[in-house]
Amino acid sequence: MHASFTSALQAAHEAAASQHYPQGALYVVATPIGNLADVTLRALHVLSLVDAVACEDTRHTQGMLRAYGIDKASAQLLAVHQHNESEAAEMVVARLQQGQRIAYVSDAGTPAISDPGARLVAAAQAAGLQVLPLPGASSMTAALSVAGIVQEGGFVFTGFLPSKAGERDAAVLLLQAEPRAVVLLEAPHRIEALARALLPLGTRRITLGRELTKQFEEIATVPAADLPDWLAAQASRTRGEFVVVVHPTPPTQTDTLDLRVLQLLMAELPLKTAVKLAAEISGQPKNELYEAALALKKSAKEDSEDS
Known part of the structure; x- marks a missing residue:
């Protein structure tokens, strides 16, 4: 003892x-x-x-x-x-x-x-x-708690990707289409292969937690494109168990523009009509715009009450 x-x-x-x-x-x-x-x-x-x-x-x-x-x-x-x-x-x-x-x-x-x-x-x-x-x-929640992810929408826990290269690359293609944060686990002998597989994610940020809670714990956040070089910079960085958090896709300029269009339409039209026109203009799903409209309406109401 x-x-x-x-x-x-x-x-x-x-x-x-x-x-x-x-x-x-x-x-x-x-x-x-x-x-x-x-x-x-x-x-x-x-x-x-x-x-x-x-x-x-x-x-x-x-x-x-x-x-x-x-x-x-x-x-x-x-x-x-x-x-x-x-x-x-x-x-x-x-x-x-x-x-x-x-x-x-x-x-x-x-x-x-x-x-x-x-x-x-x-x-x-x-x-x-x-x-x-x-x-x-839980290594998963430990890594998420220090990843600094502020976007809403939750996260996806995937765990270990397939060990075979072709299957792993196919899984990464699915990650590219997933806008939410994704939590992966990886072993030391495969972390470099995973880093190379994540290269297509480009500028999407990756938080890597190595040896969490242990003496040589290390946590870093880098773009996916830089992950292989970060691992290669020190031999110790490929040792230990890993939790890898793929950050959500950042909001695009188009998303911001679409939201602005929705706000302008809501100022002049009933909510459902504004959502319908915003969907036709932007091509975004109507249900997503409706949720955004409700959030904008709630925010505007709270602002008026505070003032």
């Missing part, structure tokens, strides 16, 4: 023990993505409490648990990974039906997003069992 976590484990029990933790339930537990200190108090308490911990790699999970002072016998660690998840899920469900509490953890971060866990969750739900989330660390 790391001496620094002695008080953390006691604090976890004091903070989280009052909550009810039903038997026969699967607990999907987020674990740190690198920095052990990012674990939640509730995660520590539940990992101590459960009868067994299902996990991607039993050796990795055993090491993590021992670092926190949580002692689980080898028989309490159940291997559930991408190669055996469907079969192993049946075994976990059988244990849950016996009334056991079981936690599921991936090697890092929140399970069942890009890591295994979704099939296990689906099997437990199909059997009518409770599945309870314990939120925590």
Whole structure:
């Protein structure tokens, strides 16, 4: 056990023990993505409490648990990974039906997003069992939080692109047509190939998060066209696990002009008529212009109330 976590484990029990933790339930537990200190108090308490911990790699999970002072016998660690998840899920469900509490953890971060866990969750739900989330660390949200993306419209989580060059290039073509932010994951041995594949995105900005939360964490934002050179500038930049955020397509001058046309028409005509004419003039979808018109109308109303 790391001496620094002695008080953390006691604090976890004091903070989280009052909550009810039903038997026969699967607990999907987020674990740190690198920095052990990012674990939640509730995660520590539940990992101590459960009868067994299902996990991607039993050796990795055993090491993590021992670092926190949580002692689980080898028989309490159940291997559930991408190669055996469907079969192993049946075994976990059988244990849950016996009334056991079981936690599921991936090697890092929140399970069942890009890591295994979704099939296990689906099997437990199909059997009518409770599945309870314990939120925590996520490389995806960590990278988005420092990307500085202010446009509305949400984002798309794609995870790992295909490893074969042709399939990866085809996937990048789809990214070019996606106006929203896109979050990708990549391994160190493929990051340079991904950077080259993203070259067609040109000036579209890319935020790269390397080794997030770890000692040599690095975060940078560069145009897609400059990404290969940025990686090549230092040998260390191709090491570690990566989260890649492709920024949304920037608003074009045409978009701004179309909005101005809509504003002028709204000043003289009923809203629906203004939207119809703006769509005919600009060629933009009528539903998008209608949403923009409502937003403009709301903004104008708020401005008048403030004044």
